[in-house]
Structure formats: C-alpha cells, structure tokens
Amino acid sequence: MAIGAIKLRKAYKNHWVFLVLAGALLASSCTSGKLRHEGDDPKDSAQTRRAATLTIKGSDTMVILAQNWAQAFMDANPGKVIQVSGGGSGTGVAALINGTADLANASRPIKDKERKQLAKRRNVEAQEFRVALDSLAVYVPTANKIEALTIPQLKKIFRGQTTNWKDVGGEDKPIVLYSRENNSGTYAYFKEHVLDNEDFAATAQTLPGTAAVINAVSKDPGGIGYGGIAYAEGVRTVKVAPADRKPVEPTMENATSGKYPLSRFLNIYSAGEATGIAKDYLDFVLSDDGQQIVEGVGYYPLPKEATAAAE
Amino acid sequence: MTLRPRRAKSKLASSFRTPLWHRVAERTIALLALAAVLAIALIFVFIAREAVPMLWEAEFAEEVQIRDLFFAKEWRGYDEPVFVWQPVGEPAKFNVMPLFIGSLKVTLLAMLMSIPLGVGCAMFIALYAPRAVREVVKPAIELLASIPSVVLGFFALMVLASWAQATFGFHFRLNAVVAAIGLALTIVPVIFTISEDAIQSVPSTLTEAALALGARKYQVALRVVLPAAIPGIAAGVVLGFGRAIGETMIVLMASGNAAIMELFDFTTSVRTVTATIAAELGEVAQGDPHWRVLFLLGVMLFAVTFVLNILGDLFIQRLQKKLTAS
Numbered sequence: 036m037a038i039g040a041i042k043l044r045k046a047y048k049n050h051w052v053f054l055v056l057a058g059a060l061l062a063s064s065c066t067s068g069k070l071r072h073e074g075d076d077p078k079d080s081a082q083t084r085r086a087a088t089l090t091i092k093g094s095d096t097m098v099i100l101a102q103n104w105a106q107a108f109m110d111a112n113p114g115k116v117i118q119v120s121g122g123g124s125g126t127g128v129a130a131l132i133n134g135t136a137d138l139a140n141a142s143r144p145i146k147d148k149e150r151k152q153l154a155k156r157r158n159v160e161a162q163e164f165r166v167a168l169d170s171l172a173v174y175v176p177t178a179n180k181i182e183a184l185t186i187p188q189l190k191k192i193f194r195g196q197t198t199n200w201k202d203v204g205g206e207d208k209p210i211v212l213y214s215r216e217n218n219s220g221t222y223a224y225f226k227e228h229v230l231d232n233e234d235f236a237a238t239a240q241t242l243p244g245t246a247a248v249i250n251a252v253s254k255d256p257g258g259i260g261y262g263g264i265a266y267a268e269g270v271r272t273v274k275v276a277p278a279d280r281k282p283v284e285p286t287m288e289n290a291t292s293g294k295y296p297l298s299r300f301l302n303i304y305s306a307g308e309a310t311g312i313a314k315d316y317l318d319f320v321l322s323d324d325g326q327q328i329v330e331g332v333g334y335y336p337l338p339k340e341a342t343a344a345a346e
Numbered sequence: 347m348t349l350r351p352r353r354a355k356s357k358l359a360s361s362f363r364t365p366l367w368h369r370v371a372e373r374t375i376a377l378l379a380l381a382a383v384l385a386i387a388l389i390f391v392f393i394a395r396e397a398v399p400m401l402w403e404a405e406f407a408e409e410v411q412i413r414d415l416f417f418a419k420e421w422r423g424y425d426e427p428v429f430v431w432q433p434v435g436e437p438a439k440f441n442v443m444p445l446f447i448g449s450l451k452v453t454l455l456a457m458l459m460s461i462p463l464g465v466g467c468a469m470f471i472a473l474y475a476p477r478a479v480r481e482v483v484k485p486a487i488e489l490l491a492s493i494p495s496v497v498l499g500f501f502a503l504m505v506l507a508s509w510a511q512a513t514f515g516f517h518f519r520l521n522a523v524v525a526a527i528g529l530a531l532t533i534v535p536v537i538f539t540i541s542e543d544a545i546q547s548v549p550s551t552l553t554e555a556a557l558a559l560g561a562r563k564y565q566v567a568l569r570v571v572l573p574a575a576i577p578g579i580a581a582g583v584v585l586g587f588g589r590a591i592g593e594t595m596i597v598l599m600a601s602g603n604a605a606i607m608e609l610f611d612f613t614t615s616v617r618t619v620t621a622t623i624a625a626e627l628g629e630v631a632q633g634d635p636h637w638r639v640l641f642l643l644g645v646m647l648f649a650v651t652f653v654l655n656i657l658g659d660l661f662i663q664r665l666q667k668k669l670t671a672s
Contacts, residue, residue: 125629132631152631209517216603217434218629226435233423234432237444240520240602240615243625254508255519 088116089312093127093140094220095244096263097301100167100332101140107328108319115312121244124220131306132156137313139304142169142220142263143227159307166320168335170264170285171224171297172272174252181205183274183282186296189229192259195236200257212239213248213260221245224299225261264290265333287335301334390648397641409635415442415642431605431617433626433636440639442646444605448522448616449647452597453590455526455612456533460586463530464537465579471538472545473567484542491535499599502528507600518615520602525616528596533586540585544578545571577665584658588651594620619647 091101098121105117122130127139128146132153145161153161173189175181184192184203191197192210201207214235215222226232242248245262252258253269264272264285274282277296283289290298309317319325326336400406418427421439432439467487471480507524510516516523548571556570572579602615603625623640630636 122628129629129631149631211518216625217432218626223434232436234421234430234435234439237428237430237606238518238604238615240518240604241617241625242603243598251519255511257517258519 087114087312088118089138089316090136091117091119091127091138091140091303092122092130092136093138094124094142094301095121096124096142096169096219096221096265097140097167099265100301100329100334103328103332104316104320104325107324108316111319112315115315117312117316123216123218124223125218128304131161131304134306137305138309138316141302141304142299143223144302145304153306157306162305162307162309164303164305164309164317164321165300165337166303166317167301167326167329168290168337169299169301170290170295170335171221171261171299172264172267172285173275173297174249174260174262174267174270175273176253176256176258177269177271178256179205179271181273183276185276185282186229186278189275190231190233193225193230193235193239194233195238208257210259211255211257212236213251213255213258214239214241215245215248215262216241216243221262224297228297263334267333290335291338300337390645393641393644393648397638397645400635400638400642403638405633406635406638409438410440410639415440415639417441429607431622433639438636440636442619442639442643444607445617445619445622445643446646447607447609448601448605449591449618449620451522451612451616452525452529452601452618453587455522456529456590457583457587459526459530460533460537461583464534464582464586465541467534467538468541468545468579469567469572472542473563473571487535487538490531491539493531495532495593495595496599498528498531499596502596502600514613516613518602518604518613520600520615522601522612522614522616525597525601525618526612528600529590529593532593532596533590536586536589537579537582540582541575541579544575544582547578548574574669577662577669580658580662580665584655584662587658588655591647591651592620594618594624597621598624619643623647 091105098119101119105119109115109117124139124141124143127136127141128149130136131139132149134157145163150161153159173184179200181200181204188197188203192203193212193214195212197203198210199207200210212235214225217223226235240251242251245266248260248262249266249268249270252260260270272285274284275296276282283295285295285297289295303317303320305313305317308314321337329336400410400412418429418441420427421430421437424430429441429443430439431441431444467483471484475483502524503520506527507519510521510524510527511519514523552570552574553566556566561570597616597618598621601618601621603617603621604615605617605622606614608614623643626636627640630640
C-alpha cells in the first residue's frame with residue numbers, strides 16, 4: 036500500500052492518467068449496460084428463437100447419427116435449428132434432468148434413479164423412444180487373428196483375470212484393455228451384460244468416446260476394446276458367443292433377429308410428452324427417411340415390428 | 347522523497363492536499379487486491395460447501411462409508427483388500443488413493459524432466475548463448491507456453507504415445523511417462539522464464555569478482571551464479587509444480603485414465619485427480635454421493651497446492667535471507 040501511494044504521488048501531475056482510467060470505467064459500464072439492454076429488449080424474438088431451437092445432448096455412440104438426423108431435418112425444415120452434442124448417455128440424461136437439454140440420446144435404458152430424479156426435479160415422466168438398433172462390437176487390431184470370444188471369456192478379460200491372449204486361443208501377448216468413461220451408456224451396457232455388474236479391471240484404460248477407443252486399439256497390438264458397430268474402422272470385430280452357443284457375427288440380420296448377444300436399442304428420451312419441434316424431430320427420426328440415415332451411418336434400422344410397437 | 351528540501355516539500359504537500367480521485371483510486375486498487383484474496387477464500391468455501399455434507403447426510407451414509415474413501419477394503423468379487431475407484435456400480439467404490447497417487451506420479455515425473463531442462467536452458471541462454479542464438483531460442487521456448495494444452499494433449503496422444511511404445515516397449519500405450527512428457531512441455535517454459543530472469547539479475551559484481559579471482563567460466567556459472575539465483579529458480583519450480591498438478595487436459599488425453607494403485611511402476615496408465623473431476627462431474631446429479639466425493643477431491647487438491655505453495659514460499663524467503671545476510 037505504502038509503495039503504491041508513493042508511486043501515485045510521484046505521478047500526481049499526470050491527471051490524465053486518472054481521467055483515462057475513469058473514462059475507461061465509464062465506457063465499459065456504459066457498453067455493458069447497453070449490451071444487457073440489447074439482450075433483454077426483443078423478448079418476442081428470443082421466445083420464437085427458443086421455440087425453433089432444439090437442444091439434444093447425450094450418447095457419444097449416437098452423436099454422429101444424431102448430427103446426420105439433425106442436418107437432414109434442418110434441410111427439410113428451414114428456420115428450425117437443432118444443436119447436437121455428445122458427452123455420454125449419463126451426461127445427456129443429467130442434462131434432461133437439469134433442464135439444459137430438450138432431448139437426451141442414450142445408448143442404454145434410463146435408470147430408475149434417473150426417472151425418479153426427473154420426476155422430482157421437473158415433475159414429468161421420462162418418455163422413451165427406441166430409434167435405432169446397434170450391435171455392441173468387440174474390437175481387436177487387424178493383426179490379431181482371434182476369431183471368436185465367448186461372453187464368459189470376455190468377462191474374464193475385462194475383469195482382469197485373463198491377461199494373456201494365449202489363454203483364449205491367441206498369440207502369446209499381454210492383453211491391453213480399453214474401456215470408456217463411466218458416464219458412457221456403452222460402458223454401462225457392457226458392465227451389465229458382459230461383466231454381470233462387476234467392476235472393470237483397474238488396468239482398463241478409459242478413453243473419451245468410441246472413436247478414441249477404436250483409434251487406441253488399432254495402434255496397440257495387444258489391445259481390445261468395445262463400442263458401437265458404426266465406428267469399426269481400422270480394427271477387426273470379433274464374433275461373440277453366448278455362454279454355450281455358436282459364435283455370432285455382429286451383422287444386421289443377427290442384431291435384428293436377436294441372435295447377437297450384445298445388440299441393443301439406441302434411445303431418445305424426452306421429459307414428458309414431446310411437443311413442437313421435438314415431436315417433429317422424433318417423427319422424422321422414426322420415419323423411413325430417418326431410418327435410412329441410420330443405415331447410412333452404420334447402425335441398423337429398427338425392425339418393422341419394433342417401429343410398430345413404438346407407435 | 348525524504349531528501350527533498352523542506353520548503354519544496356511543504357509547497358508540494360499544500361498543492362496536493364485533497365485531490366479526491368487519488369484517494370478513490372487508492373481505495374479502488376486496494377479493493378481490487380483484496381478481491382483476489384477474497385475470491386480464493388470464497389472458491390474454497392463454495393467447493394467445501396458441496397463436499398462437507400457427506401459427514402452427516404443420510405443419502406451419502408447409505409451408499410458410502412467415509413473410511414472406504416481412504417482405506418483398502420475387500421469388496422465382493424475381489425480376493426483381497428483393494429483400493430478401487432469405480433464410481434458407477436453396485437456398490438459404488440470411491441477410493442481416492444489411486445487418484446492422488448496418479449496425480450503425484452505424473453507431476454513428479456514431469457518435474458524430474460522439466461527442472462534440469464528448464465534450468466539448463468536458462469543457464470545456457472543467460473550465460474553462454476551468443477546473441478543471435480538467444481534471440482531465436484528464448485522466444486521459441488516462451489512460445490511453447492502459449493500452446494493450448496489440448497493441442498499438446500492431442501500431440502501426446504497421437505504421436506508421442508506411439509513413439510514411446512515403439513521405443514521403450516511399454517505395456518500401456520498411454521501411461522504416466524507419456525503424460526509427463528506432455529506436461530513437461532508446458533512446465534519447461536514456466537521454469538525457464540523465471541530461472542532466466544533470476545540468473546540475469548545476479549549482480550555482475552559477483553561474476554566479475556569471481557572471474558578476477560581466476561575462476562573459469564563454468565566455475566562461475568555453477569558455483570557463483572547458480573547458487574545466487576537459487577531463490578528465483580525455486581520460485582519457478584514451485585510455480586511449475588502448481589501448474590503440473592493442476593493441469594487437466596493433457597493428462598486427461600494422454601495418461602490412459604486407468605485408476606491403478608501402483609506406487610513405483612511409472613509405465614502404468616494413471617488416472618489423475620483433475621482428469622477424474624473433469625471427466626465425471628458433467629454426468630453426476632447434484633447432491634449425489636458421487637458429486638460430493640468429486641468436490642472432496644477438489645478440496646483436497648486445493649489444499650495440497652495451497653500448502654505446497656506456502657511451503658515453497660517460506661523456503662524461498664529463508665534462502666533469500668540467508669543469501670543477503672552473507
């Protein structure tokens with residue numbers, strides 16, 4: 036303080052310093068006031084803007100699919116805006132609960148706990164829309180020649196009990212596990228259906244997004260990972276066998292018929308009845324055009340009977 | 347000012363009695379300075395406020411026992427007591443030890459790499475480099491500080507990790523070493539800049555005296571300049587440490603994020619405190635036990651950096667006193 040005061044006194048002749056400072060303060064307060072005013076003023080336009088904007092958040096598995104849907108929807112309906120972002124199924128549902136998203140993409144069913152939170156926070160029921168079918172594929176690098184793995188083998192591998200490829204019929208090479216962050220729906224699905232809700236091995240590296248997992252697996256000779264079928268590039272998918280049956284390839288037929296043990300529905304959730312633009316968007320997603328996009332991205336369209344059931 | 351003739355001073359004082367804006371400006375500046383302190387205190391209070399209810403909340407007690415946050419436990423499905431961070435699952439397991447060990451491992455490794463590099467560079471630039479070299483190298487290193495950490499993280503993830511695995515044959519492609527190299531890239535400029543300043547400001551009388559006594563150039567550098575600049579270098583190291591332990595993006599991308607309880611093997615993948623908070627906070631509902639634990643992590647991280655900064659400061663002050671006294 037004392038030093039500051041002395042320095043100030045030394046500069047006492049330079050009144051202009053203070054004038055400039057005061058001027059800057061005044062100017063900044065004026066502009067900020069003006070900005071606030073501008074933001075407040077056209078209330079009607081802000082409201083119409085909100086009505087024409089849809090915010091969708093959630094599953095990273097579905098983010099490319101949702102972007103394609105949104106793009107096609109916006110092309111067909113000029114003036115309507117859809118914002119799509121990822122972050123994970125858990126993130127999407129949390130955003131739905133907190134009211135920061137209109138729709139949530141989820142690659143897993145909503146949890147009871149989340150339903151309750153939504154009911155408590157926003158006083159509405161979660162509505163589920165099944166929008167596509169996915170085979171959760173198990174990936175290995177292309178150089179890995181392993182043909183098939185059974186669910187119990189997969190469980191042991193991802194629990195960290197099997198640590199070498201030779202124990203499941205492969206080369207003598209340590210297994211390196213790649214998993215997803217725990218806000219991921221894919222993570223939750225895999226944990227439930229493969230690990231029987233036991234924990235992943237602590238050595239499993241958790242990566243943000245399926246694309247990151249694929250990328251890591253493709254570069255790691257001992258790697259193994261899992262993720263949505265649409266991302267399979269630069270890696271091989273392994274046939275998966277339910278406990279004591281024949282190995283099944285993750286193809287559209289096997290997913291649709293339910294033969295592939297790790298096929299699942301991709302869902303969209305809304306808080307209460309979907310209305311307005313959200314309803315239009317969901318109608319589009321479930322339409323033939325929307326389902327064609329599903330195929331284009333690499334997932335499987337809903338089987339006809341499932342679409343009928345949803346309607 | 348004290349040397350000013352008496353008459354001139356009184357004249358000055360009279361013409362200067364009560365310019366209001368001076369006092370207003372002084373107060374404003376003082377307030378601004380206080381605001382920084384206040385902000386730190388408030389941040390701590392608000393983070394702690396989210397974490398502390400875990401001590402009495404029934405919802406928390408139902409799911410988590412405080413003891414299990416810090417000590418090993420033999421969970422269902424495990425053969426021995428383990429430290430595990432598995433926040434999603436039944437039951438959720440929130441043991442913070444693997445995370446703190448992860449943070450410390452990456453930070454230590456990054457410091458081990460960047461202290462010799464940063465200080466060495468600073469000595470070279472300040473004492474040895476010809477002018478032309480200095481004018482290229484110094485801005486280049488300082489430019490390194492302005493690279494966004496997400497870019498460095500991406501570089502570590504895509505390029506460094508593959509290179510390191512091919513060269514050293516790591517089991518984990520993404521591991522503490524890769525993350526630490528990425529981190530070192532952000533810390534070296536910090537340590538370099540401050541060390542270089544410290545070395546430059548060593549009084550030339552010292553070096554001249556040493557040279558006059560017949561010391562060689564390297565003797566001057568190592569035995570005269572370096573010891574005299576140590577307080578400044580230490581300040582740079584403390585700052586770099588704070589930056590390293592708080593850095594999020596690089597470790598999130600390049601460390602593999604596996605919460606492994608492993609003290610000595612630095613080639614395993616690690617999950618740091620910061621990366622955990624960044625990756626998980628977006629997903630949890632407010633007030634959830636998971637939410638409380640993440641804020642507890644924040645409080646602990648804050649406490650660690652705060653204490654280390656204070657200790658570093660005290661150390662520097664003592665050193666300075668010692669040096670000026672002799």
